[in-house]
Amino acid sequence: MRPLNRPRRRGFSRLSLVLLLVTALLGGAFLSAGAQAAGDRDRGRGESHGTRSGLNRVDLKNWAKAQLKADRARHDRPRAKARAALAPARKTATALASAVGRQAALAAPAEVGPAAGTATLVLYDTAGPYGHLGELYAMAAANLAGHFGEVTAKPVSQYTAGLVESYTATVYIGSTYYCCDVPDAVPAAFYQDAMTTTKPVTWMGANIWNMAGAVGVAQFTQKYGWDPTTSYYEDGGSVGTVTQVTYKGQTLTRKIPAGQDGGVLRPNVLTGAGYPQVTRVAEGLDSSNGHTFGWAVRSSNLTYIGEIPFAYVSESDRVIVFEDLLFDALAPATAERHRAIVRLEDISPNSEPSELRAIADYLYAEQIPYGINVIPVYTDPNGAYNNGVPETVKLTDRPQLVNTLKYMLDRGAVLMNHGYTHQYGNAANPYNGVSGDDFEFYRAHVDSADSVIYDGPVTGDSAAWAQGRVDSALAEFAAAGLPRPNLWTTPHYAGSATDYQVFSSNYAARLERSLYFSGTLSGTASDPNRFIGQFFPYVVRDVYGTKVIPENIGNYEPEAYNNHPPRLPADLIASARANLAVRDGFASFFYHPYFPVQPLRETVEGIKALGYTFVSPASL
16 A cells, blocks of 8 residues: 655646537647656546547538538629429428428426426537538537426427427427438428517528528528528628637637638628518627628627527637527526536545645635545556556545544535546556546546547446446445535546446535537437537526536646646636626635645635635535
8 A cells, every 4th residue: 555645746637628519628748658757656647538529420521521511602703593493392302202301399397497497498500411511519508408398309300380388488400401412401480480570580691591591591681681692601701710609798709720710601691671670699709801790790689699699619719709699588587696516536545645635625624515526446457656656545544534524424525436446457548547546437638639539338338237336335434434426427427328337326416517419319229439518607507408517618627738738827817707698697716635735725816806706515
């Protein structure tokens, strides 16, 4: 058994910068795990997960090219000819529409959202070569709507007349551009109902021009005050460089890699007698030419967003606009309130009690409740940090550490389960096989460009296997005399859909960012590594049926790693400021207790100065 006061290496930590969809943005000279000096103590790598787009195994570059090609074709063809083409195209679409998915009804108890009795209809595309995008985006929208009440998500091709009247609000996600060689799969009934209903309709992305053509351009413009048939993704022959969106006084980021921007529709707002006022709910800025435009516009019952803001997402991203706009549609009477959450991350039997007590004393003195994410078994199966000698330490092997955890629980902490070992077997997954560094429920590797790549569920993944890990973890807590945790955080935020279902059945809630897999809504088998990652600004009931407590502004990390930049207190505070745009939202972050108290103090004080109130994760 190795003493706890031996030399430690400089923090080789890994933060969770994003979602995936979240994860948007998602150097430095690091030694490889095998090159660390003998005797240095592992310090964990945090909850890094995600791809730059927030979407895994999705070709957004070619999707963007296809969208812009279709938009140019729509722009170039004569309007009369385009309108004449609508009718036969719609007949073809009706013939092609089939059962491409099943309805997913997601029940959410009233305590999750601020208003009881709300119901949201989420409609999504499934047609065309990028039809798989629709379900991924629909899960993201459904998860957010799960804050407010019941959600039903289904392919738009399955829409039947009058359906919008059964819901408080409807969201349509236009991810397939219906034009040219992709016939319109949106039923005429939806276009008509969206026009005539008084219920709120939020429309993202493509095909709003087809609605205008279907109901009549004159009728559309007279009701909504803008003409989508003369609105396009390009301004002066280019999508430009839309770098920011301003909303409710907050400047939000929009960071799309070069060559992968499908553009933001620029609404052609009409002026003069007979046209209603169009409100620019959010303002986009094209930094290439200084032009501003309505990134999101509203008139009558329709709120239109000129893109789908679920790709390339960061903690200060324009997706915040949509997250807040849902209140207008589903809970407009919600009062302004801003809460904060902090949790201490990657605590294991190998953690240093003195470090934990120092942070515990600071938080207690400031009367700040917090979560403690505990890994009940620490293992270094290859001796990466123990001179080549394998090592495994349980909570029961560290009575001083257990006493410190109890000390923390007596002073405002909430015990949370952070996996069983937070690593997988003897494998480098992706670093070295050491607890806190590696994934436990998903396989990954680091590629030649120093990015973490997801490889799919671990070998042997099943409900029984995942339940076995959970049972073993809970047994370790019980053996150490600690209470049973009611909250869970998935190691590195990554597991299979099967794993998430197991976690849901064992814990009251997850506090994390999560992966959402293709096939979840449709009930069909699909690529087990095609998913969207997401984080939330408020508590939701997600498509797995689980309450998820937000973690939306990341964590302190002073060094770059795996193509992630450093993230300092000022960065976390800036993200908290951006999230003030969510009228009843959170600023939720985590902190590794092996770092000094001072950066935590700076972060907490900065967030409090913005008007946030820290609350316990157990209270949500």
